[in-house]
Amino acid sequence: MSPVTPPEHFDLTGKKAMIVGAASPAAAAIARAYAEAGADVALAVLHADDSVMAAKRLQQEIEAAGRKSAVYVMDVTLGRNVQVTTRQIAKEMGGVDIAVCASDLFLGKPIAKTSDSELQQVMAYNFNAHYFVARSASEEMMRTGGGRILVLTHVLGERGLSNTSAYGAAHAATQNLVRSLSQELGPHHITINGISAGWMDWMTDRLDESDDDAGRAVRFTLARRAGTPEDLAPLALYLVGDGVGYVSGQIFHVDGGLTQHL
Amino acid sequence: MTLESFRMDGKAVVVTGSGRGLGKAMAKALAAVGANLVCAARTPEQIEATVAEIRADGGTAIAVPTDVSKSADVDALVAACVAEYGRIDVMIANAGGGGGQAPAEFFEATDDYFEGVLGTNLKSAFYSDRAASKQMVAQGGGGVIVNVASGTALRGNQQFAYPTAKGGVISLTKSASTMLAKHDIRVNCIVPGYVNQRPPNDEQESEIRRNRGVRVPVRRLGDWWELGPLAVYLASDASRYVTGEIFIIDGAGLAGGLAPVSFAPQHELGAAS
Numbered sequence: 229m230s231p232v233t234p235p236e237h238f239d240l241t242g243k244k245a246m247i248v249g250a251a252s253p254a255a256a257a258i259a260r261a262y263a264e265a266g267a268d269v270a271l272a273v274l275h276a277d278d279s280v281m282a283a284k285r286l287q288q289e290i291e292a293a294g295r296k297s298a299v300y301v302m303d304v305t306l307g308r309n310v311q312v313t314t315r316q317i318a319k320e321m322g323g324v325d326i327a328v329c330a331s332d333l334f335l336g337k338p339i340a341k342t343s344d345s346e347l348q349q350v351m352a353y354n355f356n357a358h359y360f361v362a363r364s365a366s367e368e369m370m371r372t373g374g375g376r377i378l379v380l381t382h383v384l385g386e387r388g389l390s391n392t393s394a395y396g397a398a399h400a401a402t403q404n405l406v407r408s409l410s411q412e413l414g415p416h417h418i419t420i421n422g423i424s425a426g427w428m429d430w431m432t433d434r435l436d437e438s439d440d441d442a443g444r445a446v447r448f449t450l451a452r453r454a455g456t457p458e459d460l461a462p463l464a465l466y467l468v469g470d471g472v473g474y475v476s477g478q479i480f481h482v483d484g485g486l487t488q489h490l
Numbered sequence: 491m492t493l494e495s496f497r498m499d500g501k502a503v504v505v506t507g508s509g510r511g512l513g514k515a516m517a518k519a520l521a522a523v524g525a526n527l528v529c530a531a532r533t534p535e536q537i538e539a540t541v542a543e544i545r546a547d548g549g550t551a552i553a554v555p556t557d558v559s560k561s562a563d564v565d566a567l568v569a570a571c572v573a574e575y576g577r578i579d580v581m582i583a584n585a586g587g588g589g590g591q592a593p594a595e596f597f598e599a600t601d602d603y604f605e606g607v608l609g610t611n612l613k614s615a616f617y618s619d620r621a622a623s624k625q626m627v628a629q630g631g632g633g634v635i636v637n638v639a640s641g642t643a644l645r646g647n648q649q650f651a652y653p654t655a656k657g658g659v660i661s662l663t664k665s666a667s668t669m670l671a672k673h674d675i676r677v678n679c680i681v682p683g684y685v686n687q688r689p690p691n692d693e694q695e696s697e698i699r700r701n702r703g704v705r706v707p708v709r710r711l712g713d714w715w716e717l718g719p720l721a722v723y724l725a726s727d728a729s730r731y732v733t734g735e736i737f738i739i740d741g742a743g744l745a746g747g748l749a750p751v752s753f754a755p756q757h758e759l760g761a762a763s
Contacts, residue, residue: 231715234519234722238496261492410742411751414707419742450671455731461492462728471719474685474712477745478738488734489668 232471240468241266244321246314248272248302248361249330251279253430254380256286257457258328258464263289265465267326268296270317274331274353276301296321304331304357307364314364323372326468327365330380331357334434336391347394354398355405362409366418374417376468379406380460381422381479383487403479410477419476421467426483429454450485495728499524502575503725504567506558506618507585509536511687512638512717516582519718520725521549528571530556531585558585558614561621568621577629580725581622584638586611586656592649604651611655612662619666623675631673636724637663641683641740645747660736667734676733678724683740685712707742707751 245262249255250271259269269290273279283299290297300317303309318324333353335346358379369375384392385399406422413420425431427446432454446454460482466472467480481487503520507513509531521527521544529537529544529551537553544551554570557563571578587610593599615637626633642649643656663679670677684706690696703710720739723729738744 229713231713232719233715234496234523234719237719238493264492407742407745411707411746412754414742414751415709417708419708450668450733451731452671458491459731462495462723463732465492466719466723466728469719471716474683474708474710474716474741475720475737475739476708477742480732480737481735482731484731485667485671485733485735488664 229473232469237469237471238465239266240326240465243267243325243468244270244318244323245326245328245468246270246272246317246321246324246365247328247330248304248357249274249332249380250283250286250299252330252332253457254425254428254460255328255330257461258330259286259290261461261465262326262468263293263295263297266295268321270298270300270321272300272302272313272317274302274304304360305352307356307360310357310360311364311367314361314368318368324365324368324375325372326376326378327361327369328378328380328464329358329361331361332380332382334431335395336434337394338391339393342394350394351398351401354395355401358402358405362405362420366409366413366416369418370416376472377409377413377418377420378464378467379420379422381424383424383426383481383483385424386479387487406479407477414476417473419473421476422479423460423463423467424479424481424483425455425460426481426486427454429456448486449483450489453484455482455484492728495730496722496726497524498722498726501525501579501725502528502571502577503580503582504528504530504571504578504622505582505584506530506556506567506614508540509533512682512685512714513582513584514540515714515717516584516721517551518544518547519715519721520580521551522547522718523722523726525580525725526575527551528554528567528574530554530558530567532557558583558618559609561617564614564617565621568625572625578622578625578633580634580636581618582636582638582721582725583615583618585614586638588649588652592651596650599651607651608655608658611652612658615659615662619662619677623666623670623673626675627673631675633675634725635666635670635675635677636721637677637679639663639679639681639736641681641738641744643681644744663736664734671733676729678729678732678734679736680717680720680724681736681738681740682717683712683738683743685714685716685739687714705751706740707746710741712739712741
C-alpha cells in the first residue's frame with residue numbers, strides 16, 4: 229500500500245464512526261476527537277434514559293463542527309439488537325468504517341456476595357457487548373473491504389485485585405477477544421485493538437470511600453494522577469487512521485504507567 | 491484539541507539509526523509535524539541523505555555521525571542537539587542491528603559475539619536514554635524517550651543474542667519509566683515485527699515479500715513508513731498519560747502464534763466434559 233504521512237493518517241475526513249456506550253466520558257472524548265479529525269459519528273447509548281439527552285447534546289456539538297451525527301439506543305446485552313442497530317447506522321450514515329465499543333459496568337464485591345444475576349450483568353456489559361459489537365461491525369466492514377474496531381477495556385483484565393473477580397474476568401475475556409479476532413479478521417483488512425484504561429477520573433467512585441487511604445490506587449500510578457477522557461482520545465485516533473493497518477491484536481495501556489512497575 | 495496534541499513544532503528530537511529504514515521513516519514523520527531533527531548513525535552519507543530529504547520537504551534537520559555503542563559518542567550526540575537547538579525534548583533510541591549469524595549451537599557462542607550484540611542493541615539504548623534524560627533534567631525536566639526493541643524479544647529465536655538484548659530494551663523501558671516519572675519524562679518502547687526497511691528493488695523482491703507476508707495474520711509485511719504515525723503519537727503530547735508501555739506493530743503476529751495463521755478449527759458444540 230502507498231505510504232501515509234502523519235497528517236494524512238490523523239485525517240478521518242469521510243470516515244463513518246460508530247461509538248457504542250457514547251454516554252461514557254471516554255467515548256464522548258473519542259467522539260469529539262473523531263469529529264475534529266473529520267469523521268461523521270453515530271452515537272449509540274446503552275439505555276433509553278438521561279444518556280439519550282446527553283448524547284443529543286454531543287450530537288449537536290458534532291453537527292456544529294460540520295459533521296454528520298445521530299443518536300441511537302443500542303441494547304448491547306442482546307446480539308440481535310446490536311446487529312439491527314448497527315445495520316441501521318450503516319444505512320443511515322453510509323457505512324461503518326470505525327467501530328468503538330466503550331460498554332462498561334463495574335462491580336466491586338467479594339465472590340461470596342456476588343449473585344448469579346450480578347455476574348451475568350457484568351459479563352454482559354464488559355464482554356458480551358464487545359463481542360456483539362465486533363461481530364456486527366465486522367459484518368458491515370467485510371461488505372466494504374475493511375475497517376477498524378476498537379474496544380475500551382480496563383487494566384483489571386490483566387491484574388488480580390480483591391473484589392473484582394467478575395469484572396476482571398470479563399475484561400480479560402474482552403482482551404483475548406481482541407487477540408483472537410485480530411487473527412480471524414486480519415485477512416479481511418479489519419484491524420482490532422484495545423485501549424486498557426487505568427484509574428481514570430470518572431472511575432474514582434470505584435475506590436472504597438470508607439477507606440482512609442483510598443487515594444493509594446492513584447498514587448500507585450507513576451503519573452501520580454488519575455487519567456482523563458482526553459488522555460485516551462489521541463490513542464483512539466491513532467488506532468483508526470489509514471496508516472495503522474499493521475497494528476492489530478494489541479491492548480495498549482493508557483494508565484500513567486500503573487501496570488509497568490512492581 | 492486532539493489533533494493539536496500531535497503537533498511537535500519547535501521540539502528538538504534525536505533519532506539514532508536514522509540513516510535508513512525505520513529510523514529514517516520516523517525522523518521524516520516527526521519533521522513533518524514540525525519537529526527539529528538531529529539524525530544520527532555511523533554512516534555520514536546516509537544521515538546526510540535523510541537530512542537533505544527533510545530539508546527538501548521544508549523541515550529542519552542536522553546530521554551527527556555517531557557510534558551508539560560508545561557512550562562518549564552518544565553524550566556528544568546529545569551535546570550536538572543542545573548546541574544546535576538549545577535543548578533536547580525527545581530521544582528516539584532506534585539504532586541497532588542483528589550482529590550477524592549466531593552459531594548453530596548455543597554453547598558455542600563466544601564472549602565477543604554476545605557482548606557485541608549487547609553493545610549495539612542494549613547498551614546503546616541505555617547510553618541514549620541516560621544522556622537524554624540527564625540533559626532533560628538539567629534543562630528543568632520534561633521530555634520523551636522512545637526505545638525500539640523487536641518482536642523477537644517476546645518469543646524465542648535462534649539468533650538468541652539479539653532477542654536477549656531487545657528483551658533488555660523492554661525491561662530498560664519499564665524500569666527507566668519508574669525512575670524518570672518524577673522528572674516528567676515518559677519512556678515507551680516500539681516493538682516492530684516483520685517490517686520492510688525500504689521499497690522493493692524489483693519484482694523478485696516484491697514476490698519474496700508477498701510470500702513471507704502470507705505468514706502474517708494481516709497477510710502482508712509491514713512497511714517502513716508505518717512507523718511514522720506511531721512515532722508521532724509516542725513523541726508528542728498525545729501520549730501524555732502513557733509511560734513504560736510497549737507498542738507492538740506486527741500485523742497481529744504476537745497476538746496469535748499457537749499455530750500457522752491459516753489454522754482455524756471448525757468444531758460444533760458437543761457436550762461439556
